[in-house]
Amino acid sequence: MLNIADTLYRWCRENRPFALATVVQVSGSAPLPPGTALAVDTTGAAVGSISGGCVEGAVYELCRQVLEPGEPPVRSRFGYSDDDAFAVGLTCGGELEVLVQRIDPADQPHLTAALEKVQAGLPVAVAQVIDGPQHLVGRTLSVLGGGSAYDGTLGNRQQDRAAASQVRGLLRAGRTARVEVGGDADTCPEKLTLLVHTHAASPRMLIFGAVDFAAALSQAGRFLGYHVTVCDARPVFATAERFPHAHEVVADWPHRYLEATEVDARTVICVLTHDAKFDIPLLRLALGLPVGYIGAMGSRRTHDHRLERLREAGVPEEHLACLHSPIGLDLGAHTPEETAISITAEIIAHTNNGTGLPLSRVPGPIHGSAPMARVPSPAALLAA
Incomplete structure (x- = not known):
């Protein structure tokens, strides 16, 4: 909804x-x-x-x-x-x-309040009963981000608390999904299936390197709904005038900015500097963070040298396997705009477990419902 x-x-x-x-x-x-x-x-x-x-x-x-x-x-x-x-x-x-x-x-006055939060760009989730006793189907409960409060009811207090707990997890992840609550004779006797609609803060795209490719990529990233930040250690290049499509432009050393900023599993990091004095400390840090995608620009020769330097810096092989480098899909791109499409195409494919192949060469449904296996995130590898 x-x-x-x-x-x-x-x-x-x-x-x-x-x-x-x-x-x-x-x-x-x-x-x-x-x-x-x-x-x-x-x-x-x-x-x-x-x-x-x-x-x-x-x-x-x-x-x-x-x-x-x-x-x-x-x-x-x-x-x-x-x-x-x-x-x-x-x-x-x-x-x-x-x-x-x-x-x-x-x-359902709480639904009006939840929709108002969406309009204001604030995180909120609405749980809707889609299966269960007929008299409960269609009921809703809303949960605001950043706290334990919820409003509305799904039938009784125990079900509300159980639902709110699961909804908060989906809201933190920014996911819309089905969940089940109840079915416990002692606490929640009525089993309910909920569809949880989430509106989370926009995912972040962190672009390091104030170059022409970054200008095109920031425009493409904003079009896709990312909150885009461009960061470069050189103040003369890191200006809002050069990157009008970025939400913010930061003049700081890339690794220092990344260390101080907030990231999550939906964050994408694009390193476009291909300069070792920026890349190595930045990627050493980034590859240990729980982010969704990390890509680095450069030729295959640059990539090989970069891997050698990262190994010397102590980055384990399982983390290096999560690095998308050279960045982007093979689209034959040459211009900054074409390269931005190549990069965002890879991000979309990685995020949605896509193959990156032409649909004419992929069997089965176009809108597949079963996710494919994907390379685990650095956070998952650290937890293993």
């Missing part, structure tokens, strides 16, 4: 009831992930999309039906129609399950 938070927030502030259709499960080559939503208000106005167009009409009619007073939530499954690919179904070959429910803002 958070994909249409701006409109839902306006409807809630106007105390306008609406029907909310949420993708709660996908399989095969479904076009949009769980948590994506479409909403219809009492005037018939619609916002959002759940399938890229192929089942929107049928879901819209379900929304109109559920908007009638007293109508319970409805779950419906849509899949490919062998008899008629243009019938109500997913012509892409996948399946998705949708929960359609009426939302009355007056009954």
